[in-house]
Amino acid sequence: MIGFLSRRVFESALILIGITFITFLLLFVLPADPVRQIAGRSATPEVIANIRHQLGLDLPFYQQYWRYFVNLLQGDFGRSYLQKSEVAELIKARLPASLLLMAAGIFAELLIGLAMGIISSLRRGGKTDNILMVVSFVGVSAPQFAVGILMLYFFAVKLAWFPIGGYGTWQHLVLPALTMGFMGAGWYSRMMRSSMLNVLEQDFIRTAKAKGLGKLKVIMRHAVPNAILPIIAMIGIDIGLFVSGMIVVESVFGWPGIGQLAWQAIQRVDIPIIMGVTLVAAFFIVIGNFIADVISIFVDPRIKLK
Amino acid sequence: MIILKKLLKRKLAVFGLIIIFTAIILAIFAPIIAPFSPNEQFFDGLTIEGAPLGPEAGFLLGTDLLGRDLLSRIIHGSRTSLVIGVVANGVAVFIGAFVGIVAGYFRGWIGSVLMRITDLMMAFPALLLAIVLAAIFQPSIWIVAMVIAMVNWVQVARIMYAETISLSEREFIDAERSLGASRIRILFKHITPHLIPSLIVFGTLGISTTVLLEATLSYLGVGVQPPIPSWGNIIFENQTYFATAPWLVAFPGIAIVTLALAFNLVGDALREILDPTMKGRS
Numbered sequence: 001m002i003g004f005l006s007r008r009v010f011e012s013a014l015i016l017i018g019i020t021f022i023t024f025l026l027l028f029v030l031p032a033d034p035v036r037q038i039a040g041r042s043a044t045p046e047v048i049a050n051i052r053h054q055l056g057l058d059l060p061f062y063q064q065y066w067r068y069f070v071n072l073l074q075g076d077f078g079r080s081y082l083q084k085s086e087v088a089e090l091i092k093a094r095l096p097a098s099l100l101l102m103a104a105g106i107f108a109e110l111l112i113g114l115a116m117g118i119i120s121s122l123r124r125g126g127k128t129d130n131i132l133m134v135v136s137f138v139g140v141s142a143p144q145f146a147v148g149i150l151m152l153y154f155f156a157v158k159l160a161w162f163p164i165g166g167y168g169t170w171q172h173l174v175l176p177a178l179t180m181g182f183m184g185a186g187w188y189s190r191m192m193r194s195s196m197l198n199v200l201e202q203d204f205i206r207t208a209k210a211k212g213l214g215k216l217k218v219i220m221r222h223a224v225p226n227a228i229l230p231i232i233a234m235i236g237i238d239i240g241l242f243v244s245g246m247i248v249v250e251s252v253f254g255w256p257g258i259g260q261l262a263w264q265a266i267q268r269v270d271i272p273i274i275m276g277v278t279l280v281a282a283f284f285i286v287i288g289n290f291i292a293d294v295i296s297i298f299v300d301p302r303i304k305l306k
Numbered sequence: 307m308i309i310l311k312k313l314l315k316r317k318l319a320v321f322g323l324i325i326i327f328t329a330i331i332l333a334i335f336a337p338i339i340a341p342f343s344p345n346e347q348f349f350d351g352l353t354i355e356g357a358p359l360g361p362e363a364g365f366l367l368g369t370d371l372l373g374r375d376l377l378s379r380i381i382h383g384s385r386t387s388l389v390i391g392v393v394a395n396g397v398a399v400f401i402g403a404f405v406g407i408v409a410g411y412f413r414g415w416i417g418s419v420l421m422r423i424t425d426l427m428m429a430f431p432a433l434l435l436a437i438v439l440a441a442i443f444q445p446s447i448w449i450v451a452m453v454i455a456m457v458n459w460v461q462v463a464r465i466m467y468a469e470t471i472s473l474s475e476r477e478f479i480d481a482e483r484s485l486g487a488s489r490i491r492i493l494f495k496h497i498t499p500h501l502i503p504s505l506i507v508f509g510t511l512g513i514s515t516t517v518l519l520e521a522t523l524s525y526l527g528v529g530v531q532p533p534i535p536s537w538g539n540i541i542f543e544n545q546t547y548f549a550t551a552p553w554l555v556a557f558p559g560i561a562i563v564t565l566a567l568a569f570n571l572v573g574d575a576l577r578e579i580l581d582p583t584m585k586g587r588s
Contacts, residue, residue: 011425014422015425015426015429016429018422018426019426019429019430022426022430023438026438026439026442027438029442030438030441030442134318137567137570137571137574138563138567140514140570141514141518141562141563141566141567141570142559142562142563142566143518143521143522143525143538143559143562143563143566144522145521145522145525145538145541146521146525146541146555146558146559146562146563147559149541149545149548149555149559150552150555150556150559152548153548153549153552153555157548157549240428240429240431240432243431243433243434244431244432244433244434244522247433247434247437247526248433248522248525248526251526262434263437263526266437266438266441266528269441274434274438277434278430278431278434278435278438281431281434282429282430282431285428285429285430285431286429289428289429
């Protein structure tokens, strides 16, 4: 077990280093020149050369990468080209909003998805089951930005139940969280359904019924907890989807998180911010995958620790 | 043919096939079917205040912020979605299958290197990578398709890798080997044919993901560029009017959901018919 964990930690670290390298390489070949953006159109060649030197952009690739990497190990993500502030500070200021949105999104997708999956499995083959499964397909086929805008239209503009965008109270959180959870709810309802169907066939369910437990108790006490475990592990793997969702949802709702930060940085070619957010996002994805692995071992000890 | 017959017995799959077929017809004959040119800005296509028109007799689905016919733009947009959906996903499945099969069949250091690259790609925030790539290359339809392919091959590679490994450990492969068949012959004659069901299933389901990713990139403004109509960039262009003209978001949105749904329904039916996990066979 400990051997497995340490190997996974080592692999995760390697993946993160690989990501720093690839992102750096991609942004290095980016044709847009950040120096021109900082200096402005009327800058003389001397000024441009000066700024280039200050930023270390006149060094060869491997030296630039090495400098970046060493700084990174010391927790220094560099400085934003345009905002003149520390990238680490910018990300730190915006991370709580994104984590809040992510947590609320996971809550929403589990609440809706698991409920749909449980009901479906209990009505297997029936009308309710069929309708719910079609709904789940619509969920996974709906682009988040369109769902978000239409939610804004109905619940914020027409009905005025929630604010049109922004951040602060729980009312601000409802629509973005639902938008984030909409797609995942579709996946989770399908997975929960098949997981429930699996569990409901097991002997211990028959035993529970045989000893005279009520139907509801059998389902809530014995079936659901066993069906839920493999699904919890999936959340870890889904962090990547959430990061993608964050960029879209935060830009639709004006949510001040790292997704919006990244999106604004991409439009302004503010490379240190793009690098920083990519790394932070990759960090969460790697952690998520790691946790998923660990959970699946606990859920099903038969998984070989290879 | 047997597969098609089985597909036609499933209501949802038939529904999906009809939608896909309709979309293909719309895309091929767009200039004939669409009532107007997608780029013509009509003088009477805006209100006196300059706002887009709602759905009415002249313009069935209304007009957009430049006074263009929304229906015609959506019909022409089906070309973008289908071309990118099929091309990008085709390339992604090809790369994924290549990487997965080579890594799973030859293993050794080639396999390790390929799978480590795949792991690396799994940890990359996909949309962020696609946006950065799209920003590096000036987006045209083909560039957008390539960007999506570069992000989407990873899942296919992992599935193909796992299936190739489990296949190459089966008895009939051992039998072939003991008969003296060469590695290449085994790969093409005995391994690849068994992977085709999975490739068909994920090739179909993947188009749905691709259509959604194209729409998202275009919505963010880094995908297909106006004036070429794409369902995503129609929403991108018109979103400032969403409070007064929600149909400008709703209709293209419905188009995206319907097409993605259709490929999902057909793909799911194919999965049940072809049973690529080979549960029923081993």
